[in-house]
Amino acid sequence: AQTVTQSQPEMSVQEAETVTLSCTYDTSENNYYLFWYKQPPSRQMILVIRQEAYKQQNATENRFSVNFQKAAKSFSLKISDSQLGDTAMYFCAFMKSTGTASKLTFGTGTRLQVTL
């Protein structure tokens, strides 16, 4: 079974600064997908960024980028130029394969607070 670990229950960052959220996972699979989801106070899950394990290049989406270290099974999220609207719970998630059996395994989450 896959496990996803987020070791930082809470983090705080000042507006315009950069913050990195950690995520490690355990799997015996070679092909898989990794995701970061954001859950703001509205509770709506929002996909922030995704990474295919077969791609060596780290994914980026505007101010969000990841540091994917496959051998170390590490998948951290860097948020640059933090904004107040980034305040939310962030969940790292693992998906073993595509197809109808695809299931997401979530980490325990990191609560990020962006302050003035």
Added chain:
Amino acid sequence: GAVVSQHPSRVICKSGTSVKIECRSLDFQATTMFWYRQFPKKSLMLMATSNEGSKATYEQGVEKDKFLINHASLTLSTLTVTSAHPEDSSFYICSAKSGGRGYEQYFGPGTRLTVT
């Protein structure tokens, strides 16, 4: 595009009654839908996976007779909590996936269930 709705957003029911939650994909056909449960300040726990026209696959520890899932069409899945008890109070979230859109899951806004 890729919008998933849930109804109702909030529901209060009395202990012993049943309550139905609907999950609809509004602009795509969802071959697979997933039902999650989220306790306060906790992560999402997958309850079951449903494929259109077939029986749902429940995760270990989830009572299939208590949490009835029906995926009768490519745009609608329902979760019925039968004989609800206060411990069933939680936030229930669905997500939907289309085979044509690859591996991404699109999440509904969630339903807050309170059993009194």
